[in-house]
Amino acid sequence: MRFYEIELPLGSLNPESVETALLEVGASSITFLDHGDEPVLEPKPGEVRLWSDTLVRALFQESSDAALNLDRLASALGPHVTKTARVRAVKDQVWERAWLTGWTSMRFGRRLWICPRAAPAPEDSQAIVVRLDPGLAFGTGTHPTTALCLQILESLPLEGRTLIDYGCGSGILGIAALKLGAARVTAVDLDPQALLATRDNAQRNGVASQITVQGVDEELCAAFCVVANILAGPLIELAPKLTSACEPGGYVLLSGLLSTQAYAVKAAYASGFDMVKVVERDEWSCIYARRVS
Numbered sequence: 001m002r003f004y005e006i007e008l009p010l011g012s013l014n015p016e017s018v019e020t021a022l023l024e025v026g027a028s029s030i031t032f033l034d035h036g037d038e039p040v041l042e043p044k045p046g047e048v049r050l051w052s053d054t055l056v057r058a059l060f061q062e063s064s065d066a067a068l069n070l071d072r073l074a075s076a077l078g079p080h081v082t083k084t085a086r087v088r089a090v091k092d093q094v095w096e097r098a099w100l101t102g103w104t105s106m107r108f109g110r111r112l113w114i115c116p117r118a119a120p121a122p123e124d125s126q127a128i129v130v131r132l133d134p135g136l137a138f139g140t141g142t143h144p145t146t147a148l149c150l151q152i153l154e155s156l157p158l159e160g161r162t163l164i165d166y167g168c169g170s171g172i173l174g175i176a177a178l179k180l181g182a183a184r185v186t187a188v189d190l191d192p193q194a195l196l197a198t199r200d201n202a203q204r205n206g207v208a209s210q211i212t213v214q215g216v217d218e219e220l221c222a223a224f225c226v227v228a229n230i231l232a233g234p235l236i237e238l239a240p241k242l243t244s245a246c247e248p249g250g251y252v253l254l255s256g257l258l259s260t261q262a263y264a265v266k267a268a269y270a271s272g273f274d275m276v277k278v279v280e281r282d283e284w285s286c287i288y289a290r291r292v293s
Contacts, residue, residue: 002061002062002089002090003028003059003060003061003062003089003090004059004060004062004066004087004088004089004090005057005058005059005060005086005087005088005090006022006027006057006058006060006066006069006070006073006085006086006087007055007056007057007058007085007086007087007088008055008056008073008081008084008085008086009053009054009055009056009084010032010054010055010056011084013077013078015032015054015056017076017077018056018077021072021073021076021077022056022058022073024072024076025064025069025072025073026060026061026064026069027058027059027060028059028060028061029058029059030056030057030058030059031056031057031058032054032055032056033054033055033056033057034051034053034054034055059090062089066087070082070085070087073085105119105120105122106147107122107127108147108150108151108154108176109150109151109154109155110126110154111124111126111127111128111154112127112128112130112150112153112154112176112179112180113127113128113129113130114130114132114150114172114176115129115130115131115132116131116132117131117132117204128179128180129179130172130175130176130179130201130205131201131204131205132170132172132175132201132204143284144281144282144284145229145255145256145257145284145286146172146173146229146255147281148255148279148280148281148284148285148286149173149227149229149253149255149286150172150173150176151279152253152279152286152288153173153176153177153180153225153227153253154176154180156180156225156251158177158180158181158182158224158225159180159181159182160181160182160183161181161182161183161223161224161225162182162183162184162185162186162221162223162224162225163177163182163184163185163186163223163224163225163226163227164185164186164188164220164223164225164226164227164245165177165185165186165187165188165227166188166226166227166228166230166238166242166245167188167189167194167228167229167230167234167256168187168188168189168194168195168198168213169189169194169197169198169229170194170197170198170201171187171194171197171198171199171201171202171211172201173227173229174186174187174198174202174211174227175198175201175202175205175207175211177225177227178202178205178207178210178211179205179207182210182225183210184210184211184212185207185210185211185212186211186212186214186220186221186223187202187211187212187213187214188214188215188216188218188220189215189216190215190216195213195214195215198211198213199211199213220241220244220245221245222244222245222246222247222250223245223246223247223250224246224247224250224251225246225250225251225252225253226242226245226246226250226251226252226253227252227253227255228242228252228253228254228255228256229253229255229256230255230256231256231257232256232257232258232261232264232265235254235256235257235265235268236264236265236268239268239269242254242269243269243272243273243291246272246273246291247291248291248292248293249290249291249293250290250291251288251289251290251291252269252273252287252288252289252290252291253286253287253288254269254286254287254289255284255285255286255287256284257284257285257287258283258284258285259278259280259283259284259285260283261285262278262285262287265287266278266287269287269289272291272292273289273290273291273292274289274290274291274292275287275289276288276289276290
């Protein structure tokens, strides 16, 4: 199936009105993009926060009439749309996997490697290799938050221990922990695609019998290490739950937060943990702490 894009500046238009108009003329997907390299911090729950210079890009099947769609958009949003919008053909591809192009094997710490499933093995006899296919879930190790968690996990005394991977995504962190010697992992996520990807990747790495996959509503058993690579807001909200899930003397890794958000997250966990350090990469942070015995 072939596609084309209609791209236009948001300007002073209401984003909800633009989205509604595009859907009514048959858009298959709609993306709001930063057109001016302007950072936007994590929004509050229910808040839609866009850039001052926002670009709207909508995808359409080639079978629909681009000229007719532009006229209908102009009627709904204003005549200026026909002057500012751009139409271009889009090469067909497997969209769900296009973002993986160029992803290669990466090392974290001294011996942990995250490799695409078909990549050649690292030339390192001591390498601990996790073979990964993220599917539609988050987690390849390329994002600084995941990389920070992997780097710290590689340094922890995980041999024979238990771990909770809260917000497991592709399962990358839990599977890495098992490859590093952990005995059992509980992988938790609210996204069914993440649970599916975690099961598949655990099977691919030969650790399926050591991993329990569950939704966020199920009860957690305490573990030696709790890893949560999500967002600052949910980390603060989940502080009582994740604190209770960490065994006395165990460790917590909290990631997915910007460096500017680290203080607020640390404060939410301060009563239950001795703060070890905040590790940073680019503008992202990972809090690494030990549970008070």
